[in-house]
Amino acid sequence: MLIFSQFTSMHEIIAEKLDEKGIGYFYLHGQTPSKERVEMSNRFNDGEKSVFLISLKAGGTGLNLTGADTVILYDLWWNPAVEDQATGRAHRFGQKNVVQVIRMITDGTIEEKIYALQQKKRELIDKVIQPGETMLSSLSEEDIRELLRI
Secondary structure, eight states: OEEEESOHHHHHHHHHHHHHHTOOEEEEOTTSOHHHHHHHHHHHHTTSOSEEEEETTTSSSSOOOTTOSEEEEOSOOSOHHHHHHHHTTTSOTTOOSOOEEEEOOOTTSHHHHHHHHHHHHHHHHHHHTOOSTHHHHTSOHHHHHHHHOO
């Protein structure tokens, strides 16, 4: 299981609970040296431990974690591409399992609003990358303003 969070404080809380239950885990964050990242990845894929806590930004690229069959996005990032990169760590060449992706979203929270924003961005991207001349004509003025907004 891969548990992605953008907050080290959240990983610390999760780690504390895993320690209480005697569940071993690896933890990768922005300060983890490259050599150690590769070593932990290999050990995880070999089945040494079943949980990998990973910083969303630090662990979103360059890792092959086919030892995972579950990816938990504990807190959402406003840019869906960052999450896609993170879930892609388990969807790699050599993956033998079906990978389940779980997003932690509770009604009435900021995560719910971020998820809605992500969906809007995905829809906008889908409109923009359609082939043919209908691409720009299918965009509303609001869509174009959103694209150009800084």
